[in-house]
Amino acid sequence: MWVWPGDSRMKSPTLIFWTSIVTRGIRWPTTTGQRRRSCCSVAGGWTWWWWGPEPGGTVAGIGRKLKEKLPHVQVVGVDPLGSVLAEPPELNDTDVTGYHVEGIGYDFLPTVLDRGVVDQWYKSNDKDSFAFARRLIAEEGLLCGGSSGSALSAALKAARELKEGQTCVVVLPDSVRNYLTKFVDDQWMVCEGLMDCEVPAGGGWWWSQPLSVLPLLPIITVGEQVTCGEAVKLLQEKQIDQVPILTDNGDVLGMVTLSNLTTKMVRGQANTSDPVTSVSYTQFRKVMPNTSLGQLSKILEKDHYAIVMHDSNKRDARGEKISTVGGVVTSIDLLQYISSQQQQ
Numbered sequence: 001m002w003v004w005p006g007d008s009r010m011k012s013p014t015l016i017f018w019t020s021i022v023t024r025g026i027r028w029p030t031t032t033g034q035r036r037r038s039c040c041s042v043a044g045g046w047t048w049w050w051w052g053p054e055p056g057g058t059v060a061g062i063g064r065k066l067k068e069k070l071p072h073v074q075v076v077g078v079d080p081l082g083s084v085l086a087e088p089p090e091l092n093d094t095d096v097t098g099y100h101v102e103g104i105g106y107d108f109l110p111t112v113l114d115r116g117v118v119d120q121w122y123k124s125n126d127k128d129s130f131a132f133a134r135r136l137i138a139e140e141g142l143l144c145g146g147s148s149g150s151a152l153s154a155a156l157k158a159a160r161e162l163k164e165g166q167t168c169v170v171v172l173p174d175s176v177r178n179y180l181t182k183f184v185d186d187q188w189m190v191c192e193g194l195m196d197c198e199v200p201a202g203g204g205w206w207w208s209q210p211l212s213v214l215p216l217l218p219i220i221t222v223g224e225q226v227t228c229g230e231a232v233k234l235l236q237e238k239q240i241d242q243v244p245i246l247t248d249n250g251d252v253l254g255m256v257t258l259s260n261l262t263t264k265m266v267r268g269q270a271n272t273s274d275p276v277t278s279v280s281y282t283q284f285r286k287v288m289p290n291t292s293l294g295q296l297s298k299i300l301e302k303d304h305y306a307i308v309m310h311d312s313n314k315r316d317a318r319g320e321k322i323s324t325v326g327g328v329v330t331s332i333d334l335l336q337y338i339s340s341q342q343q344q
Helices: 013-019 021-026 033-043 057-069 126-140 146-161 186-191 228-238 258-266 293-302 331-343
Strands: 048-051 074-080 120-124 168-170 242-246 252-257 305-315 321-330
Touching: 057 074, 074 146, 120 146, 126 146, 146 168, 186 293, 228 242, 228 258, 242 321, 252 258, 252 305, 293 305, 293 321, 293 331, 321 331
Parallel strands: 048 074, 048 168, 074 120
Antiparallel strands: 242 252, 305 321
């Protein structure tokens, strides 16, 4: 849950965790004495400590105490592209607007994060983060999460700066428990464009071709003010099964599908006068014209459709690129293309 200052939910435990300076202060005192002694004895001859600074309490609390006990220690923070935590601010300049690695990075500065404790920042990306997390699992038997891969990927890049006798400690802050259906899954990685997909044996001449070769039908959309009754008529007239719902600014709010519309209305959970947004799907796959047909086929193994987006030269108030809807692609579009090419 995202809660902003001034929100009526100011007492949210999540918000308190982000903003309370007490959080970073208790990280060291509440750690057992045995762990403190072990930490200092192990770190005595080591120089760099690496963190992916989640909300910030751990790196602020433990980092501060390490510097108190071991003044020579350098604390290095790892922040994903699309986040704004790194310093100097120029490091955060990027066209990336989101990331899949969880638990690190934010689009605001949590008060609990004392960036003065961090001596140096490195930026990470999803592809390297998940690749190294998968290697930690496969090669080292360490069941780590994606943020652990972020820390390791950045540490390996900077390790070339180490001098003789120096050592770096990489903190692996997350386990794999919550990600078994995400980056651990090959198909999820392929669908998200984070791993190349293998061409199937005995075929796949079309595998590397871009989605733009598909002869898609002209896009049909509806506005958020459209009612369920009007959506039913549109689907019937155009003989289609799904249609994107757009805001007045052209942003995609969701998808209304024939199956979901039917289910809701038959069960009495919606009627013809309700806005179509009440029966929409808000989670859907977006693909670009340069998405390979191989990647598209993997996406369509799980999803019935994907929305094709086109980049425009326009930017929004935050300076982010604005994408426009170019079409909806389904399994039948891919199948018809493969079939027609084989017949020629």
